Amino acid sequence: MTGFKTSKILGTAALASLALAIPAFAQEAAPAAEAAAEVVATVDKGDTTWMLLSTILVIAMTIPGLALFYGGLVRAKNMLSVLMQVFAAFCMIALLWVIYGYTLAFNGPTEGGISLFIGDFSKLFLSGVTPSTTAATFSAGVEIPELTFVIFQLTFAAITPALIVGAIAERMKFGAVMLFLALWFTFSYLPIAHMVWFSGGYLFGLGAYDFAGGTVVHINAGVAGLVAAVMLGKRTGFMKEPIPPHNLTFTFIGAALLWVGWFGFNAGSNLEANGLAAQATLNTITAPAAAALAWALAEKFVRGHASLLGAASGAVAGLVAITPAAGFAGSMGAIVLGAVAGLVCLWAVITLKPMLKYDDALDVFGVHGVGGIVGALGTAIVAAPSLGGFALGDPAAYNIGSQFVTQLIAVVIAIAWSAVVTAVAMLIVKAVFGGLRVTESAESDGLDLSSHGERAYN
Amino acid sequence: MKLVVAVIKPSRLEEVRQALNSLDVHGMTVTEVKGYGRQKGHSEIYRGTEYAVHFLPKLKIEIAVDDAQSDAIVTAIRESAQTGRIGDGKIFVLDLLAVTRIRTGETGAAAL
Numbered sequence: 001m002t003g004f005k006t007s008k009i010l011g012t013a014a015l016a017s018l019a020l021a022i023p024a025f026a027q028e029a030a031p032a033a034e035a036a037a038e039v040v041a042t043v044d045k046g047d048t049t050w051m052l053l054s055t056i057l058v059i060a061m062t063i064p065g066l067a068l069f070y071g072g073l074v075r076a077k078n079m080l081s082v083l084m085q086v087f088a089a090f091c092m093i094a095l096l097w098v099i100y101g102y103t104l105a106f107n108g109p110t111e112g113g114i115s116l117f118i119g120d121f122s123k124l125f126l127s128g129v130t131p132s133t134t135a136a137t138f139s140a141g142v143e144i145p146e147l148t149f150v151i152f153q154l155t156f157a158a159i160t161p162a163l164i165v166g167a168i169a170e171r172m173k174f175g176a177v178m179l180f181l182a183l184w185f186t187f188s189y190l191p192i193a194h195m196v197w198f199s200g201g202y203l204f205g206l207g208a209y210d211f212a213g214g215t216v217v218h219i220n221a222g223v224a225g226l227v228a229a230v231m232l233g234k235r236t237g238f239m240k241e242p243i244p245p246h247n248l249t250f251t252f253i254g255a256a257l258l259w260v261g262w263f264g265f266n267a268g269s270n271l272e273a274n275g276l277a278a279q280a281t282l283n284t285i286t287a288p289a290a291a292a293l294a295w296a297l298a299e300k301f302v303r304g305h306a307s308l309l310g311a312a313s314g315a316v317a318g319l320v321a322i323t324p325a326a327g328f329a330g331s332m333g334a335i336v337l338g339a340v341a342g343l344v345c346l347w348a349v350i351t352l353k354p355m356l357k358y359d360d361a362l363d364v365f366g367v368h369g370v371g372g373i374v375g376a377l378g379t380a381i382v383a384a385p386s387l388g389g390f391a392l393g394d395p396a397a398y399n400i401g402s403q404f405v406t407q408l409i410a411v412v413i414a415i416a417w418s419a420v421v422t423a424v425a426m427l428i429v430k431a432v433f434g435g436l437r438v439t440e441s442a443e444s445d446g447l448d449l450s451s452h453g454e455r456a457y458n
Numbered sequence: 459m460k461l462v463v464a465v466i467k468p469s470r471l472e473e474v475r476q477a478l479n480s481l482d483v484h485g486m487t488v489t490e491v492k493g494y495g496r497q498k499g500h501s502e503i504y505r506g507t508e509y510a511v512h513f514l515p516k517l518k519i520e521i522a523v524d525d526a527q528s529d530a531i532v533t534a535i536r537e538s539a540q541t542g543r544i545g546d547g548k549i550f551v552l553d554l555l556a557v558t559r560i561r562t563g564e565t566g567a568a569a570l
Binding site: 242243244245303304305307309310313349350351353354363366 | 502505509
């Protein structure tokens with residue numbers, strides 16, 4: 001597998017490598033930059049503000065966005081268990097991130113060996129990270145405070161395991177959920193984030209494009225959800241008795257919060273406040289808009305009604321698909337990518353899932369997994385300068401076909417890695433807890449009562 | 459004494475209440491129930507799953523009445539609850555053994 005296709009892409013990727021955060025390196029890069037050229041590294045208050053704001057937006061995506069989105073889709077007796085799993089996952093991962101997640105994902109040597117897959121412990125407990133240390137951005141000489149990068153990435157690390165909650169909802173022991181997510185975060189999220197976003201990472205070295213985490217977040221979590229759901233088994237009564245959502249109004253509120261927060265997710269991944277952040281913001285409006293309408297319209301033809309759940313799900317599918325392409329797609333490319341994702345994810349949810357009969361309770365694979373794959377592969381196309389895209393390197397040298405192959409390699413590796421880690425983690429957790437599922441009577445009473453001793457509605 | 463139990467469409471409650479009022483019946487108990495008879499349910503679709511919903515929302519009205527009034531009340535309910543379409547409901551008349559007013563302790567017809 002060769003890395004770079006042209007020396008031009010190599011050059012720009014090397015520059016982007018400064019960007020994709022070796023913060024300690026950024027300190028050393030400052031004198032190098034001064035020596036190399038005219039550029040003096042500066043930290044701008046506008047960029048800093050933008051990163052802090054983006055961080056807060058992404059937190060809102062998880063709490064309460066994702067929590068409500070999922071909560072409304074389950075039965076009333078399990079509402080609190082979903083809120084609790086998402087909330088507790090966020091809190092737990094936030095702590096693990098600052099202890100060892102950040103150092104392993106975004107630090108370490110850049111010269112081959114194990115550093116292709118994971119970082120080192122140089123910043124364990126955020127050692128060396130202070131309010132004055134900096135991280136590089138995609139622009140030469142433009143830096144942001146390292147702490148803003150740490151917390152921005154924290155929100156990504158936290159929402160990704162929380163996504164998996166949707167697949168295993170309504171039947172898993174709470175302690176088992178927490179241990180599983182901690183293991184999965186450590187052995188799947190951290191390595192894949194490192195491989196895709198760290199300059200020494202294997203997939204970064206191949207030239208794979210993932211602006212805001214289509215592979216790192218969505219494919220990663222989507223596949224984990226599928227494998228976990230299959231290993232966990234179906235909910236009692238699945239496909240035999242009706243299990244309708246108990247409050248689609250909550251699901252709508254959650255979807256809207258996800259969309260609004262996603263501006264921080266996608267445009268914040270630009271690491272600075274400039275025109276490309278604005279482009280990413282625009283793409284984050286048009287792609288989900290196209291996807292929502294595409295899903296709703298297709299549903300009208302295929303099922304007879306355009307449903308709110310369909311429109312909201314379509315919007316999320318579009319958001320997932322544009323995530324890897326947010327800063328690479330042109331304005332029209334984003335619309336096309338969104339519409340395609342809306343239709344493909346609709347197919348995955350109404351045809352693929354019933355066909356394969358797995359109980360991915362809230363369609364984590366159908367929307368995030370499939371949407372992420374569509375987005376990752378579609379990025380190769382929409383990034384093409386000839387199609388209005390913003391591929392790195394010399395526009396004349398961009399080759400859709402070879403970038404597509406690179407994206408495909410990254411997708412396959414992420415799928416395989418996440419699947420294996422999920423399977424092993426589930427087996428470990430099963431052994432530790434003597435079983436993954438609650439008892440049948442606990443499941444029937446509802447997890448709110450049996451796992452948490454409370455009722456959502458009195 | 460009789461206990462008149464009527465299962466009706468929820469949208470007809472106000473008409474039934476007014477009809478009973480004009481017969482000097484000034485008390486009733488209403489419960490929200492689900493049921494079906496000849497009226498079929500409907501289907502709901504959520505993403506990949508379609509559910510056949512068999513049970514439809516109805517209202518159950520219970521009124522304790524004098525034997526003498528019972529027929530007139532059944533007729534009044536039937537006429538006011540009727541829409542002419544399948545799913546209008548049914549009226550049952552049961553024998554009522556005893557009635558007590560909780561506040562005063564009155565029993566029998568005085569408690570109706």
